[in-house]
Structure formats: structure tokens, C-alpha cells
Amino acid sequence: MMQESGTETKSNGSAIQNGSGGSNHLLECGGLREGRSNGETPAVDIGAADLAHAQQQQQQALQVARQLLLQQQQQQQVSGLKSPKRNDKQPALQVPVSVAMMTPQVITPQQMQQILQQQVLSPQQLQVLLQQQQALMLQQVIVLPPPPACLPQNPGQQQVATQQLAFQQQLLQMQQLQQQHLLSLQRQGLLTIQPGQPALPLQPLAQGMIPTELQQLWKEVTSAHTAEETTGNNHSSLDLTTTCVSSSAPSKTSLIMNPHASTNGQLSVHTPKRESLSHEEHPHSHPLYGHGVCKWPGCEAVCEDFQSFLKHLNSEHALDDRSTAQCRVQMQVVQQLELQLAKDKERLQAMMTHLHVKSTEPKAAPQPLNLVSSVTLSKSASEASPQSLPHTPTTPTAPLTPVTQGPSVITTTSMHTVGPIRRRYSDKYNVPISSADIAQNQEFYKNAEVRPPFTYASLIRQAILESPEKQLTLNEIYNWFTRMFAYFRRNAATWKGAIRTNLSLHKCFIRVEDEFGSFWTVDDEEFKRGRHIQRGRPRKYCPDENFDELVAHNPSLIKNMQSSHAYCTPLNAALQASMAENSIPLYTTASMGNPTLGNLASAIREELNGAMEHTNSNESDSSPGRSPMQAVHPVHVKEEPLDPEEAEGPLSLVTTANHSPDFDHDRDYEDEPVNEDME
DNA sequence: CCTCGCGTAAACACCA
DNA sequence: ATGGTGTTTACGCGAG
Numbered sequence: 001m002m003q004e005s006g007t008e009t010k011s012n013g014s015a016i017q018n019g020s021g022g023s024n025h026l027l028e029c030g031g032l033r034e035g036r037s038n039g040e041t042p043a044v045d046i047g048a049a050d051l052a053h054a055q056q057q058q059q060q061a062l063q064v065a066r067q068l069l070l071q072q073q074q075q076q077q078v079s080g081l082k083s084p085k086r087n088d089k090q091p092a093l094q095v096p097v098s099v100a101m102m103t104p105q106v107i108t109p110q111q112m113q114q115i116l117q118q119q120v121l122s123p124q125q126l127q128v129l130l131q132q133q134q135a136l137m138l139q140q141v142i143v144l145p146p147p148p149a150c151l152p153q154n155p156g157q158q159q160v161a162t163q164q165l166a167f168q169q170q171l172l173q174m175q176q177l178q179q180q181h182l183l184s185l186q187r188q189g190l191l192t193i194q195p196g197q198p199a200l201p202l203q204p205l206a207q208g209m210i211p212t213e214l215q216q217l218w219k220e221v222t223s224a225h226t227a228e229e230t231t232g233n234n235h236s237s238l239d240l241t242t243t244c245v246s247s248s249a250p251s252k253t254s255l256i257m258n259p260h261a262s263t264n265g266q267l268s269v270h271t272p273k274r275e276s277l278s279h280e281e282h283p284h285s286h287p288l289y290g291h292g293v294c295k296w297p298g299c300e301a302v303c304e305d306f307q308s309f310l311k312h313l314n315s316e317h318a319l320d321d322r323s324t325a326q327c328r329v330q331m332q333v334v335q336q337l338e339l340q341l342a343k344d345k346e347r348l349q350a351m352m353t354h355l356h357v358k359s360t361e362p363k364a365a366p367q368p369l370n371l372v373s374s375v376t377l378s379k380s381a382s383e384a385s386p387q388s389l390p391h392t393p394t395t396p397t398a399p400l401t402p403v404t405q406g407p408s409v410i411t412t413t414s415m416h417t418v419g420p421i422r423r424r425y426s427d428k429y430n431v432p433i434s435s436a437d438i439a440q441n442q443e444f445y446k447n448a449e450v451r452p453p454f455t456y457a458s459l460i461r462q463a464i465l466e467s468p469e470k471q472l473t474l475n476e477i478y479n480w481f482t483r484m485f486a487y488f489r490r491n492a493a494t495w496k497g498a499i500r501t502n503l504s505l506h507k508c509f510i511r512v513e514d515e516f517g518s519f520w521t522v523d524d525e526e527f528k529r530g531r532h533i534q535r536g537r538p539r540k541y542c543p544d545e546n547f548d549e550l551v552a553h554n555p556s557l558i559k560n561m562q563s564s565h566a567y568c569t570p571l572n573a574a575l576q577a578s579m580a581e582n583s584i585p586l587y588t589t590a591s592m593g594n595p596t597l598g599n600l601a602s603a604i605r606e607e608l609n610g611a612m613e614h615t616n617s618n619e620s621d622s623s624p625g626r627s628p629m630q631a632v633h634p635v636h637v638k639e640e641p642l643d644p645e646e647a648e649g650p651l652s653l654v655t656t657a658n659h660s661p662d663f664d665h666d667r668d669y670e671d672e673p674v675n676e677d678m679e
Numbered sequence: 680c681c682t683c684g685c686g687t688a689a690a691c692a693c694c695a
Numbered sequence: 696a697t698g699g700t701g702t703t704t705a706c707g708c709g710a711g
Contacts, residue, residue: 474701500699501686501687503702505703518701532684682710685708692700
């Protein structure tokens with residue numbers, strides 16, 4: 001019964017979380033490869049499994065390497081350095097756009113070799129490059145069809161084994177080369193690591209660095225020249241490889257890192273993408289120039305204007321040993337920051353995971369929608385419609401992640417305590433919750449008995465808008481509530497009554513009747529206004545009084561049609577806007593989805609005509625068959641005093657203006673020009 | 680302190 | 696008579 005409706009097929013529930021937008025691209029790009037290497041080699045030879053495992057690690061190393069190189073390129077670029085043969089335009093990459101955005105630049109083998117030949121590589125760089133090469137070879141091996149290892153007589157196995165042997169030999173060579181390099185560096189006193197230490201030596205090296213140490217390091221590195229030559233085993237597939245594997249978090253985080261997160265201008269982390277954009281859009285902005293000061297690490301030279309800055313940049317920070325060394329240091333600094341960020345991200349993730357596991361229903365484990373910190377979550381990633389979700393501090397809309405008595409969800413946007421504490425949107429206007437809001441928390445609220453931090457009106461609206469035809473009966477609204485929120489599976493009388501109250505009270509909810517009964521639609525524009533139905537004079541409810549007499553003396557209690565044109569038009573527009581807002585392409589217009597709604601305008605016009613004939617009619621609109629159109633589509637629109645902006649046109653004659661004086665006390669009627677108060 | 684929005688409860692009417 | 700639906704009001708609470 002509760003699960004009857006099949007309209008809930010939101011797919012963005014968990015796809016968004018964790019910023020795993022790249023996972024799809026991983027499928028597109030490297031998924032084939034990985035699927036073959038991982039998924040379809042069950043219990044095969046250990047070598048292949050190890051390769052696959054090693055591949056993951058190498059991919060990470062690859063990423064670090066790429067970032068290092070990107071940083072260097074970037075620094076070179078902004079420093080006026082020019083790689084001898086560096087292409088201004090990167091070769092066209094056949095990668096998904098989003099991936100390309102995450103990895104705006106890809107190091108070509110030529111570039112790699114150039115960088116290597118520049119002899120300014122740090123041991124870390126060399127190491128990661130070597131690892132990159134290794135990873136490349138791993139990729140090549142893994143790309144090969146997985147050998148059915150359990151078959152001893154497989155003719156292809158021998159070939160694969162030979163290749164693996166050759167590969168391992170190459171690996172060995174590279175490791176030796178790497179170690180030689182590290183040893184040479186050690187001899188120069190630039191590196192203090194154990195020869196066999198596999199991890200990047202950067203971390204212990206760069207940890208706790210202070211500016212003075214950096215300065216010292218600059219001095220040291222400028223005198224350190226190591227003539228390392230790579231074997232030059234370039235591979236044409238490098239571009240693709242490096243691009244395809246780059247979808248993990250560190251890259252993303254580093255790319256989105258706040259450029260202003262610098263300490264006294266010494267550190268500046270820029271995403272290549274952003275930078276290129278800023279360069280294109282703001283020709284006079286420069287990452288190394290700000291507030292009239294050169295931001296080259298350790299420089300801080302005052303430059304009057306941008307031109308002088310450029311001169312200064314070209315003269316003082318030209319391509320020389322000092323500059324390149326400073327680039328190196330800068331890279332190390334950046335990498336250290338990235339490591340730190342990765343650590344903190346990991347810690348954050350663990351914290352959130354831990355807190356989330358405590359949800360009432362472990363199976364649900366609804367990932368905290370926006371758990372991905374605002375730092376890492378790209379706003380562009382399938383963000384909700386902008387109009388529906390102004391993520392302003394004043395409107396704690398979104399995840400509105402409730403933290404309650406039991407289960408809890410945390411977002412970076414807000415950490416609220418909902419539970420008994422009510423949360424609401426802006427008092428000024430309703431901020432509609434987008435489908436993404438609920439959808440992202442859908443699993444959570446479905447299983448956790450947490451009161452959703454949305455108002456009833458918002459939820460009702462959402463329910464209606466989610467429905468295929470943008471209309472729901474009351475019972476369907478009930479069902480939506482119970483289906484979507486575990487919280488509303490209890491105390492039905494309470495919240496059902498609240499729903500009914502809200503439906504009646506809010507202007508935005510329009511009851512429409514047809515021959516089969518009545519259903520509710522929503523006027524989204526009206527919803528955003530957040531107004532309530534304005535009743536007649538404030539009436540003290542006295543059960544002892546004769547209600548009928550009250551009705552007789554309070555015509556506002558009597559529903560009638562009004563403001564048809566002014567009302568139905570925005571209604572349809574609002575419905576369409578709502579649908580566009582909710583990205584529901586299946587139902588382009590309300591009239592298409594719902595013939596009744598499509599006829600709403602004409603029906604109301606007819607109704608208006610009828611009403612004009614009975615200007616003073618005080619009969620209830622519930623009386624059927626007042627007009628032929630009404631008989632077909634008896635549309636009941638809640639009465640509302642005309643607002644000035646809505647009262648344009650001849651429709652105002654529906655309401656006659658003579659209301660009782662005590663309306664003046666009601667703020668809602670200050671601007672209301674008319675309100676019918678007959679007899 | 681006041682106002683306002685919201686949730687809740689309740690009374691009541693209407694209808695099937 | 697009963698239950699569902701719809702309307703209206705009162706009141707408390709929290710936020711601004």
C-alpha cells in the first residue's frame with residue numbers, strides 16, 4: 001500500500017555523493033580495461049592480481065606525478081618560462097569533458113622527457129615519474145586480455161608470461177635507476193631516506209617546513225644538478241593512460257583548492273583550469289600578481305601596475321637556476337599541502353562514515369549527500385537547478401541535513417539539529433526545495449526516522465511536482481509522505497491533519513475537481529511567495545457560536561472564483577517552470593500531462609463569466625453544476641484577496657470592495673484593495 | 680518584547 | 696453512523 005506509486009525513480013541519490021562524478025567517466029574511459037583486469041580474472045595467477053593491485057597504487061602515483069608536472073608547467077607558464085618545445089595547445093584529447101576538466105593538461109611523453117632533461121627534477125619528481133613509467137607498463141600489461149591462468153596449456157599464456165617477465169625486468173631496471181638517483185641525491189646531502197624506502201620521500205622531507213627552511217632549500221637545490229637521463233621509453237598511449245586513470249579524489253581536491261589559501265602570498269595553489277580561465281577572462285589578472293605585489297615566492301616586489309609587474313617577472317624571474325629551483329620548492333609545498341588535504345579529507349570521510357553508520361537502519365547507510373565537503377564538491381556537478389536552490393546562508397535549504405536524536409547526517413553547509421527543533425526556510429519567501437534536496441537525502445529519510453527539515457508545504461509541493469501529472473490526491477500525498485519519509489509512518493493523524501491544514505492554508509495549493517474526485521496541484525510561483533490564504537476578517541473561533549451564522553456574515557468563507565486570468569496564467573507558467581526546474585523532461589507542459597489542467601484556463605474563464613453574471617452571488621462553489629464548464633471541470637480555487645500586482649484587469653470586479661474596518665488591523669489586508677464583505 | 684511562520688490540535692462541514 | 700476530506704481557528708514555539 002505504501003509503496004504503490006512507482007514514481008520514485010530518482011537516480012541521483014547516491015551518484016552525487018562523494019563527488020564521484022568521475023566514476024562514470026572511469027567507466028567510459030578506463031572501465032573496460034579495469035573491468036577486464038579486475039572483474040574477470042577470478043582466482044587467477046597471483047601475478048595478474050598483483051599487477052591489478054599495483055596498478056591502483058601506481059595510478060595514484062601517476063596522479064601525483066602529473067600534478068607535479070602540471071604545477072611545474074604552470075609555474076613555468078606564469079613565470080614566463082617556456083619549455084623549449086612545449087606545445088601551446090595540448091593535443092586533442094579524447095576524454096570525457098569532465099575528466100578533461102579535472103585534468104586540464106596532460107603531460108605528453110615529449111614533455112615528460114623535456115622536463116626530465118631540464119635536470120631540475122627533484123628526487124620526488126623523478127620517483128613519481130619512474131612510477132609513472134612503471135604504471136604505464138602495468139597498464140600495457142593489463143590491457144592485454146586476461147589470461148585464463150588456470151589453464152596450463154593455454155598457448156597465449158606463455159606469451160603473457162614472457163611479457164610479464166620482460167615487464168618485470170624493466171621494472172627492475174627502473175627501480176635500480178630510481179635508486180641510483182636517490183643514492184646520488186643522498187650523497188649530495190639533499191635527501192635523507194633509506195635506499196629501499198618505497199614511499200615518496202617528500203613527506204618527511206617537506207613536513208614541518210618553514211619559510212627559512214624553504215629558503216635554505218632553494219639555495220641548496222640551485223646547486224644541485226643531477227644528470228639523469230631517462231631511457232626514453234615513451235609511449236604513445238601515455239596521454240590516454242594518464243587521462244583515464246585520473247579520476248580519484250586527490251586530483252580533484254587539488255584542482256579545486258582555494259587559490260587564496262595561501263600564507264602571506266607565499267603559497268598559491270591554482271588550478272590550471274581556473275588559471276587559464278582567469279587569464280582569458282581577465283587579461284590583467286595574474287596569479288603571481290596581486291595587490292600591487294609580485295607574489296613570486298619570496299619576492300614580494302612592489303609593482304605599480306600590471307605592465308611593470310610583467311617586466312619584473314620577465315627580468316627577475318626569468319628562466320634560470322634560481323627560478324627553477326623555486327618552482328621545485330613550490331611544487332613541494334603544493335604537494336605537501338595536497339597531502340595534508342588528502343589526509344584531512346580522509347579523516348573527514350572517516351568521521352562522517354562513522355557518524356553515518358550509526359543510522360537507525362544500518363543497511364540504509366544513506367551516504368550523507370553533501371558529505372563531500374564544499375571544498376571538494378564541484379558546484380557544477382549536476383547541481384540542482386539554480387533557481388530552485390539558492391544556497392544562501394540564510395536559507396538552510398539543501399541537505400538541511402538533519403541531525404537528530406538518533407541518526408545524524410552532517411554536511412558542510414550546515415550542521416543542524418532538527419528533531420524537535422523546527423527548521424524553516426526564509427521567512428520572507430519560501431525557498432522551494434529542489435528534487436535534488438530530497439533526492440540526495442532520499443535514502444536517508446526513507447530509512448531513518450528523522451523528521452525532514454522541510455516544511456509541510458515544501459514537502460507537499462515536492463510530492464505534487466514529483467508526480468507525473470503534477471497533481472495528487474490527498475491520499476496520494478499521504479502515500480508519498482509515508483513512502484519517502486520514515487518519520488511519517490507514525491502519528492499519521494498528526495501529520496495528515498497538518499497536510500490537510502497546509503493544503504487549505506497555502507495559496508499555492510489548488511484543489512481541482514474532476515468527475516473522479518479531487519486532486520491537488522501546486523502553483524510554484526505562489527509557493528515561492530509563501531503566502532497563506534487570506535481569510536476574511538479575523539475571526540475568533542468560538543465553538544459555541546453558530547458557525548453557519550458566521551459564514552453568513554463572512555463571505556470570505558465562501559469560495560468563489562476570482563482572478564482567473566491573473567491566476568491561471570501564472571499557474572501554468574509556474575507549473576512549467578517547476579517542471580523545468582525539476583528536470584523532468586517527460587512532461588513538458590502541464591496541459592500535455594494533464595488534460596484537466598490544460599483546460600484549467602478555459603474552465604476558469606468560463607467560471608469567471610459565470611461569476612460575472614452573479615457578481616453578488618454568495619453561493620458556495622461547491623454547489624455543482626453552476627455552469628456547464630464547471631460541471632465538466634469544477635475547479636475550486638481558494639479565495640484570496642487580490643494583491644495589487646495581481647489585481648490588474650477587469651477581474652477585480654469579482655470582488656467588491658467594502659470590507660469591514662477592522663481589517664486594518666490585519667497586516668495582510670493593508671495592501672489589499674478589495675475584499676468582499678457583502679451584507 | 681514583538682512579529683511572523685510553522686506545526687499541532689481541534690472543531691466543524693460536507694460527502695460517500 | 697462512520698470515515699475521509701476540506702476549512703478554519705487557536706495556540707505554542709522558535710527565529711528574526
